[in-house]
Amino acid sequence: MIKSMTGYGASVTDLANGKYTVEIKSLNSKFLELNIKLPKAFSDKEFFLRNECSKLLERGKVMLSISADVTDAGSKAATINKDLLKHYYTELKDVATLLGDDTKDLMPLALNLPEVVKFDENSVSEEEWKLMIQTFYKAEANFQQFRKDEGAVLEQDLSNRITSILNFMNLVVHEEPNRIPAIKEKLNNMLADAVGKENIDQNRLEQELIYYIDKLDITEEKVRLKSHCDYFLETLKDKDANGKKLGFISQEIGREINTMGSKANDANLQRYVVGMKEELEKIKEQLLNVL
Structure with missing residues (x-):
């Protein structure tokens, strides 16, 4: 299960003389970039909150905003x-x-x-801090749920695009048996036009064709591409956040697609390879937002 790196969560705790409000927002980032806005009364709690955010929020450009709206003047004796x-x-x-x-x-x-x-506004009682940290954890829970909901949408989209790549590969598999005979025929015709059919050394030609066609063979690429796509789909289902891992797998998928394209030497196969590349580019864009 994947989670989105963007998220939002908020919580409000009503007090007899006001309220505490906690908001957490995040955007994409390779690392955790944390910006905390606190009331002066809670400034000594910043280190604790930073540690909690590092453990709970993992990655992203995060803005944590905490406000204490106290209306009773007597509370500031x-x-x-x-x-x-x-x-x-x-x-x-x-x-x-x-x-x-x-x-x-x-x-x-x-x-x-x-x-x-x-x-006496620069310090808070233990009871006030307890209420504030409870508000923080509620906001964090809402924030995580937002990330999970967005992650579910991303997971479905990524799964669909990997399936699309596999569908293109199946078209390649279906089309490929026609490719080698077509290449042989093309080379035979070119050679016949150049030197005459009667002057062709068939044994030498067969040797050269075997060498040339071996260079165009994409069996290994198809096997590895299928394996990488299956691994990608398995990783999507893991319970841990795997955005970076999915990024590495997508790079391997890209290598196989590029190699397949360079060996294709066939207009139909090239079209299918272009379709795979289009889907992979969209996958890479989406992965920028995966935790």
């Missing part, structure tokens, strides 16, 4: 650094006195200075 506030206020008061300025509105100014007021 502030703390005041009293010592720092006192220091700022004293310094401001001294400067105001030195300049003869009013000192009654210094408190709001001191509260707005750096590090005086801190909001």
